[in-house]
Amino acid sequence: xxxxxxxxxxxxxxxxxxxxxxxxxxxxxxxxxxxxxxxxxxxxxxxxxxxxxxxxxxxxxxxxxxxxxxxxxxxxxxxxxxxxxxxxxxxxxxxxxxxxxxxxxxxxxxxxxxxxxxxxxxxxxxxxxxxxxxxxxxxxxxxxxxxxxxxxxxxxxxxxxxxxxxxxxxxxxxxxxxxxxxxxxxxxxxxxxxxxxxxxxxxxxxxxxxxxxxxxxxxxxxxxxxxxxxxxxxxxxxxxxxxxxxxxxxxxxxxxxxxxxxxxxxxxxxxxxxxxxxxxxxxxxxxxxxxxxxxxxxxxxxxxxxxxxxxxxxxxxxxxxxxxxxxxxxxxxxxxxxxxxxxxxxxxxxxxxxxxxxxxxxxxxxxxxxxxxxxxxxxxxxxxxxxxxxxxxxxxxxxxxxx
Amino acid sequence: xxxxxxxxxxxxxxxxxxxxxxxxxxxxxxxxxxxxxxxxxxxxxxxxxxxxxxxxxxxxxxxxxxxxxxxxxxxxxxxxxxxxxxxxxxxxxxxxxxxxxxxxxxxxxxxxxxxxxxxxxxxxxxxxxxxxxxxxxxxxxxxxxxxxxxxxxxxxxxxxxxxxxxxxxxxxxxxxxxxxxxxxxxxxxxxxxxxxxxxxxxxxxxxxxxxxxxxxxxxxxxxxxxxxxxxxxxxxxxxxxxxxxxxxxxxxxxxxxxxxxxxxxxxxxxxxxxxxxxxxxxxxxxxxxxxxxxx
Numbered sequence: 110x111x112x113x114x115x116x117x118x119x120x121x122x123x124x125x126x127x128x129x130x131x132x133x134x135x136x137x138x139x140x141x142x143x144x145x146x147x148x149x150x151x152x153x154x155x156x157x158x159x160x161x162x163x164x165x166x167x168x169x170x171x172x173x174x175x176x177x178x179x180x181x182x183x184x185x186x187x188x189x190x191x192x193x194x195x196x197x198x199x200x201x202x203x204x205x206x207x208x209x210x211x212x213x214x215x216x217x218x219x220x221x222x223x224x225x226x227x228x229x230x231x232x233x234x235x236x237x238x239x240x241x242x243x244x245x246x247x248x249x250x251x252x253x254x255x256x257x258x259x260x261x262x263x264x265x266x267x268x269x270x271x272x273x274x275x276x277x278x279x280x281x282x283x284x285x286x287x288x289x290x291x292x293x294x295x296x297x298x299x300x301x302x303x304x305x306x307x308x309x310x311x312x313x314x315x316x317x318x319x320x321x322x323x324x325x326x327x328x329x330x331x332x333x334x335x336x337x338x339x340x341x342x343x344x345x346x347x348x349x350x351x352x353x354x355x356x357x358x359x360x361x362x363x364x365x366x367x368x369x370x371x372x373x374x375x376x377x378x379x380x381x382x383x384x385x386x387x388x389x390x391x392x393x394x395x396x397x398x399x400x401x402x403x404x405x406x407x408x409x410x411x412x413x414x415x416x417x418x419x420x421x422x423x424x425x426x427x428x429x430x431x432x433x434x435x436x437x438x439x440x441x442x443x444x445x446x447x448x449x450x451x452x453x454x455x456x457x458x459x460x461x462x463x464x465x466x467x468x469x470x471x472x473x474x475x476x477x478x479x480x481x482x483x484x485x486x487x488x489x490x491x492x493x494x495x496x497x498x499x500x501x502x503x504x505x506x507x508x509x510x511x512x
Numbered sequence: 513x514x515x516x517x518x519x520x521x522x523x524x525x526x527x528x529x530x531x532x533x534x535x536x537x538x539x540x541x542x543x544x545x546x547x548x549x550x551x552x553x554x555x556x557x558x559x560x561x562x563x564x565x566x567x568x569x570x571x572x573x574x575x576x577x578x579x580x581x582x583x584x585x586x587x588x589x590x591x592x593x594x595x596x597x598x599x600x601x602x603x604x605x606x607x608x609x610x611x612x613x614x615x616x617x618x619x620x621x622x623x624x625x626x627x628x629x630x631x632x633x634x635x636x637x638x639x640x641x642x643x644x645x646x647x648x649x650x651x652x653x654x655x656x657x658x659x660x661x662x663x664x665x666x667x668x669x670x671x672x673x674x675x676x677x678x679x680x681x682x683x684x685x686x687x688x689x690x691x692x693x694x695x696x697x698x699x700x701x702x703x704x705x706x707x708x709x710x711x712x713x714x715x716x717x718x719x720x721x722x723x724x725x726x727x728x729x730x731x732x733x734x735x736x737x738x739x740x741x742x743x744x745x746x747x748x749x750x751x752x753x754x755x756x757x758x759x760x761x762x763x764x765x766x767x768x769x770x771x772x773x774x775x776x777x778x779x780x781x782x783x784x785x786x787x788x789x790x791x792x793x794x795x796x797x798x799x800x801x802x803x804x805x806x807x
Contacts, residue, residue: 148628149737153635283781311776312784314741316732319530320776320783323656327523343638343733351643351659351731353650373638373733 134177134435135205141167141422142200144193144221145211145236147185150314150339153369155213155236155414158407162415163210165406166422174430182206186213190220197221201228207435208233208425210418215239215286222251231437233425235417238286238338238365240293240500243464247507250437252444252463255417256387258286260469260498261364262293264385268471268491269332269362270301277362278330279308280321280345282337287313290336290364306330314341318348326354334362343370350378368412368486376480383473388413388453389487392470395452410484420453421465457495462507469498519777526656527777528770533662535769536669537724541742542749542761543673544720547680550756551693551713554604555616559746560739561623562718565592566725567734568630571639581644581730588726589719596718600711608710623739630736638733647730665727672723673762680758689713748791754804764802 143163145155160183167179182204186193200206201224209225212218213236225232225248232251234242240257266277277298281287287310295305307328309321322345325333333354335342342363349361366384390400390410399419403411411419428443429435441459449457449465457467472487480486502510514521541563548556569588573579579587599622607614643661650659680686689709692699696706725739732738749768753760768787775783782789794802 148631150636152631153637309780311780315784316738316741317534319534319662320527320773321780323523323526323530324777326657327520327526340636340638340733340735347731347733351650351661353657353659357657369635369637373640375640375642377642378640 133433134175134429135207137177138180138205139174139177139208139426139429139435140180140182140204140206141425142197142204142206142209143181143183143211144186144196144209144217145183146188146213147183149188151188151213151236154339154367154412155211155418158403158409158411159211159235159415159418161406162403162411162419163422165402166419166426170423170426174426175433177435179426183211186211186217188214188217190214190216193217194220194224197224201225201230207231207437208440210235210422210425212236213414215242218242218251218253219246222246222248225250225437229437231425231441233421235421236414239289241289243460243462243505243507244500245506247462247505247509249441249463249509252421252441252459252465254421254465255413256385256469257464257499258290258293258365259500260387260493261385262290262297263498264469264471264493265362265364265383266294266297266334267301268383269360270298270303274332274360274362275303276330277303277305277332277334278325278328279305279334279336280318280325281308281310282313282341283310284313286338287336291334294334294336294364305334311337311341313337314339316340316344318345319352321345322348322352322354325349326352326357326359330359332360332362334364336364338365339370342366343374346374346382347378355381367414368410368484371474371486372410372484376475376477376486379474379486380476381474383471383490385493386413386470386472386487387467388416389470389472389489390416391485391487392489399452416453420449420451423451424449460502461509462502462505463509464499466495466499468495469493517778522655524777526653527773529653529656529658530662531770531773532766533666533769534773535766536666536673537727537765538746538749538769539673539762539765540669540724540727541721541746542753542765543676543758544717544724545746545750546753546756546758546761547676547720548714548717549750550758551680551689552710553612553615553693554714555612555619556714556717557616557620557743558599558623558626559619559717559721560741560743561626562592562596562721562739563725563728563742564630564734564736564739565595565626566722567641567729567732567738568634568639568725568736569722570726570729571641571734574641575639581726584729585723585726589722592722592725593715593719597711597715600714604714605707605710623743627736627740634736636735636737638735641729641734643730661730665731669724669727672720673765676720677758677762745787748787752787752791752794752801754801757801757803757805760801760803 143160147156184196208231210233212234215237218234218237235254238258240259243253281291371379428440432439432443445459454467459465470489471491545559566588570584647661692706692709700706749764753764775786
């Protein structure tokens, strides 16, 4: 009887697999929805230029996949989970969107991935930071591609502690992202023999950091860690420089800093700051070649998010072609089975929890003397190998692990 | 070390000084709002956008023509003020005498348009503006490091505030202004060009905002959205001081800077809400604000 059951089960399974492989591309169209902050705080790091990167990928792929056309639609998420949810619901229910790309605010990504799960469509998240996206919030319907808070803390904080920055004072944005980054940093600092001696949680957003910088100075900590993002970080760095924080012997550690932020600050203000990044445009000929094309399109150098959107879209389209289907699970499996080797990542792999693991980099902002142009901003100090960078699956709370 | 509520005295003194500096800045911004509301009865929701324009024009003038900080301190407010006059002439004049809500909605719309267009051009990461060489560095006061630039901001902001109060409350020109808005027909009968006076007053209020913007350019990220958060705080300051009270705006501005600074020291998460809390309490007991005239 058991034998019979097993046979039956495997017959059904293989029938399903054959069915999967033969499944065609629905409506003869692969439709990609690009959802990102197009007008608010996170506009520059993803935004309209991320859409350009996505369109570049579609164009480079040739505009069709297995004879079916590729279509791109886009929307402003307004950094609101509500707005984003209704947009994505409309996309998947009425407009037959197969994959949603972009996605910046972590709250948006978490909300959207639930809708994608309900409707069995695919999401590739490139802009969000929260490591919980592939931890407690993981679903079989999304992939987190570029980076998350785990390597940010792991890379920058451990490097700074190892260089002698033993005591830390944290300036933390008072919302979910800041709290999670702060706690990741605390763990890393303590694991490396350092100590967090104080923290101040500032409202989001804050324009004037002078009061908080004074408190950080008075703490006497070796390192002032910035667990915030965007304009909060740039304002904090500017104020720290104005109040002579580094001249008085303290080090600044920015835990999340994008190329667009550093560009806004300029090498003079940002010099010497260490940061962790998933990619940098000036790493090798391949990255430079792609960045030059991106710059021709947009007038700016790409952030790691822009590069990730391009890379993930190409990987998606290749996988659709290889699987001969736009069915979410079939494509996701194909994406997981194929290592990623392009201008963004070497031997990148997508794990069962949806995390794309790849090498990360510890960088330092160049001095004005070292920087040859407006966008010549980073020195890559060290590669953080993929298996060191991300939270190991053994510590995962994702429901898909050990299923 | 002497401690006050668990905070060393030295740290507290530093925070108080920072509070006064930020307060002077709030005073300058709320002064423009108070002038515009007090004399023209226009609720100027474009004030934050004008502050942002002051900073942005400073950066752009430098990038395009190498115009330095000192020149920008005069030129940027004049340019933005002229733009304000255009808005008054082409838009606000058409709704003069209508309910306040119309001016609020109109100026809010104008602000959104300006902000949206500039965001498309300049992005949101912020534009770079170097501090003038003269102000680089600072002085160690013992209890804190005071950047020279912050010291300059407090001096110049207070001077401009006092000057404006003096002109409006103590001079003949100020008397014309106040009378012209009180009874424009009578003033016109005396041969005074009231519409021109209104245009110039709006332009002047806008100039004050733009001037604060120039002062802000070297110390904050200059972005098209920088005015929108500041605006709400400044409105609260004006409401607490008493809508339209020039002196009230100045005193309350400084006071709120200090209260906010102290909150940042003792309970930082409340620092963005504390001014609104004060506003609620003040309005409960004095509906016209601390220095508002009885309705």
